[in-house]
Amino acid sequence: MLIGVPSRCSTHRAASTRTVGRLTPRRVATAVPPPTTSSTFEDFVDFILLLQKNIIKTAEDLEINRGRKFLVDRWERDAANPNAGYGITCVLEDGEVLEKAAANISVVRGTLSAQRAQAMSSRGRSNIDPRGGQPYAAAAMSLVFHSAHPYIPTLRADVRLFQVGEEAWYGGGCDLTPSYLDVADTQAFHRFWKAICDKYKPELHGELKEWCDKYFYIPARKEHRGVGGIFFDDLSSAEAGFDVEAFVREVGDSILPSWLPIVEHHRGEPFTDAQRQWQLLRRGRYIEFNLLYDRGIKFGLDGGRIESIMVSAPPLIAWKYNVVPEPGSPEEDLLKVLQQPRSWP
Structure with missing residues (x-):
């Protein structure tokens, strides 16, 4: 989902105007400087616009046999207020590899509501007035890629920046939701992200993996949504002890490289109707998590732009x-891991 505030809270609001077509990243012109902005924020917006463009190009290259392209839907948060922000929702459907893929941008400015402010201050942000009223700016790129092949896991990832006054915090992550467990693929995915995390802090990967496992959990099912990855919220360089902005940019650039080897490993393998049916059943769990537990979606459904939220x-x-599942089956192997996350050396 499009992410624009801490804890993956969606910031979409109903669009008054929109443009559908090919991707042409550009920033909305503003007659009056936005209430909360900085060169760091604007540089991050430029980064995620280019990131989205590169991700779309790479994803479309996967679909060269069918020639599938992304539909690009650019929308304005409030046509009467150009400072309010915009989004670029990009969707590819019915591909050979990607049954559905979304890679989305949101750039939002506004004033903190009491609800948002209380949620932020409750997470230890002492500079946030729980009564609300402070101006903020938020920017994010998020994606979800659903594969047509049961052996290729769903990929979810995002990078985001949230700014209030002179303070800014970053969030993001990347994780896998497989229908079938491939131990070698899962190990390689986690090693990939550990190598990146190790550049910034020796214990960082363990912390972000644990954060990911804890967040993507379905209490009603007593299982995790997938095999994890990394996830983080509300990070700043001063508190984290490393260059968080550089880390987040590297996370964004590394999203597809962490997943594409799995695609190439499995895309040509045959599968059965029964395996396809199991994939659809596992997708039911994916939706259960999103609608019941995902903080961003729950927030966004309260008056948000529904097409962008549910894309x-x-x-x-x-x-x-x-x-x-049958005892000893591949389906049971997956459930055992989802019920009890493991380390992936």
């Missing part, structure tokens, strides 16, 4: 009553 939903989903 990352899987295209096809199945539910069956009390599905129990």
Whole structure:
């Protein structure tokens, strides 16, 4: 989902105007300087616009056989107020590899509501007035790629910046939600992210993996949504002890390189109708987490732009009553890992 505030809270609001077409990244011109902005914020916006463009190009290259392209829907948060911000929602559907893919931008400015301010101050942000009223700026690039192949896991990732006054915090992450467990692929994915984290802080990967496992959990099912990755909220360089902005930019640039080897490993493998059905059942869990527990989606559904909020939903989903995998089956192997996360050396 599009992310624009800490704790993955969506900041979409109904668009009054929009443009649908090919991707042409540009910033909305403003007649009056926004209330909360800086060169750091504007530089980050430039970064995520280019990141989105590069991700779309790479994803479309996967679909060269069918020639599938992203639909680009640019929307304005408030046509009467150019300072309010905009979004670029990009969606590819019915691809050979990507059954549905979304890579989205949101750039939002506004005033903190009491609800948002209280949520932020409760996480230890002493400079946030819990009564609300402070101007903020938020920018994010987020993606969800749902594969047509049961052996290729769903990829979810984002990078985001939230600024109030002179203070700014970063968030983001990248994680996998497989239908079938491939131990070698999962190990390689986690090693990839550990190598990046190790550049900035020796214990960083362990901290962000644990954060990811804790966040993407479905209490009602007593299982995790996927095999994890990294996830972080509200990080600043002063508090983290390393260059968080540089780290977040490297995370953004590394999203697809962490996943593409898995695509190449499995895209040509045959699969059965039963395996496809299991994939659809697992997608049901994906939606359950998003609608029941994801903070960003729950917030965004309260008056947000519904097409942008729900754009990352899987295209096809199945539910069956009390599905129990056969003992010793690949399906049971997956559930064991989802019920008890493990380290992936």
